[in-house]
Amino acid sequence: MSNNLYVRTLKKVDYTVFAVDGGQKKYYDPIFDRSLPYSSGQQVKRCIIEAMMHKLNQLPAPTTFVFNVNKQGALAEGEVYTECDPSYIDLLVGGWMHASSGGKERTLKRRSPLSISAMRPLHPSLAGIVKENATFDRSNSPNTKVEVKDAQGKPLSPEEIKELLKGKDRSLYRKWIPDQTRATGLFVQDLAIDMDRLFLVTLNPFEPEISDETAEKLRQNGWQEKTSRYYGQVLVVPEEMKQQIVDALADAIVNWQITSNQSRTFDPMTTLAIAISENAHYIANAIRCKPNEENPDKMIPVIDEQTPEVELYIMPVAEEFTDVNKTNHRALEEAKQQIKNRLLQYKPQHLVE
Template identity: 45%
Template structure:
């Protein structure tokens, strides 16, 4: 079946936050033959930035402390509402998947290394790098490129997001499985993050003022994100038919679903939006073009956004125990 991975959905949501991004360090290596190749990019692992706090991070380098934070957003793949309600078309020419930040290249960092005959890697200074780029007519941007065949998907799709309010604005200070480097922990404390404790142990809690900035941005991003592409011809409205919000995962599954019909010679599926479940269901006007009997309102997405804001605002992050 056609699908978009949860990782891609998460990236699209994070990019829709309209918040300052942490600078990523992109690494390149030039081997002894003068050929440039990409190395793994590095994250600053700094949760004072919304994309790091919400998206999670991991940094593991030789001879240094490994730090990692699980994202408080658990996101499923975006997949067909029913196997018979989605299609997949292969592209005639392969496209590339990329960790691409070239649209904000000056904001991020780019490191370039050269490897000598003994395999020793050393960072190139700016003057030598400028000369190498000019000599080889190359550019080494803020992107991590992975070529491969891609495809196009059509149909009705659904995805699920679980927001863990317990860790949404709490960063663990556990030294056995650290989420913070000492210098970052010191920085957070100086910025007003306070000591607290959640079900997982001691933590630092994001200040209320900062929470009140991030929550509306996160709610808006969850409701209004779109898959982005650097190819103009791939634009799609990705119109939303319905959103269901609940603290019960089963009710979410019941609310928006596909139903198999066997009243014809060939089995077929129909989409169903069920407002009788124990969830808040928000239906947009365009749903009536796909779902029989669906009646939507023009402010459905605005109300869904506000419902998410209310739920996140009302949680007591500072008194969880």
């Protein structure tokens, strides 16, 4: 039995933007000689964690931003760190790292048990970037104000503005925003869950995940200390907390959307299908594409319901894009339940009873 649970998600993206810094995120595909849109794994991870914490109705762990004042009295960037406490579920699932400046304290780090890929086109011919020219228009608002400054930064009077605009067909109630980009097409995203590490933290003193004080607090809160053949001494989450994590995490994996502050132009990013397996090789074949015999430059999406060792959950909207035999309006709910069952039924073999 594999210790990893793999989830592949196929989504339809309609005319949206994955980032605001520098416009649409994109990468260059040297094989097909084109730029393609994507959402980074870090952005997807953030959205999954946010969806999980919303389901739990909990705030994420507090973050501390450290700034230093230099000799000139100006603020300088310092470190950023979290509590390194797995009592916060977003940290237990998302991981952490705290390396103090100067190396005076031991670095605490936990690698996330989730490995998350970028959301990228299913195939270069099935997605792309569309350009448009946008405007910021307030011409119909009577309370819109206009301020024009001269070369010295002094505001011009209304009479001076009128004189400036003579002979010019120019509106001061609109901003022209050229060359805006939008992403569209079919996108795929992969996620792997390390089920051996999801519900435990290690007590290795040489590569510490948590401090001694945090470890003692966890013991007092019901975390059980056990021995692992892989990790040595570990602390395992209480059963009640495990149930909470599984329900919220499964819901987030199925229902996440890009709604972080790096995304604009709302798009439901409709989920067409979800594949679940403990075999990484098979899951890549479950949702793929194949050449279009009538148009070799185009590809046809494939949701292969015969893929061995893979559970497929297909929404009826997938029929718009490919031939499928079995769809279900409640496919996403069933996918969520399948993830929950796999996580709850998995028994780490490395733990010594």
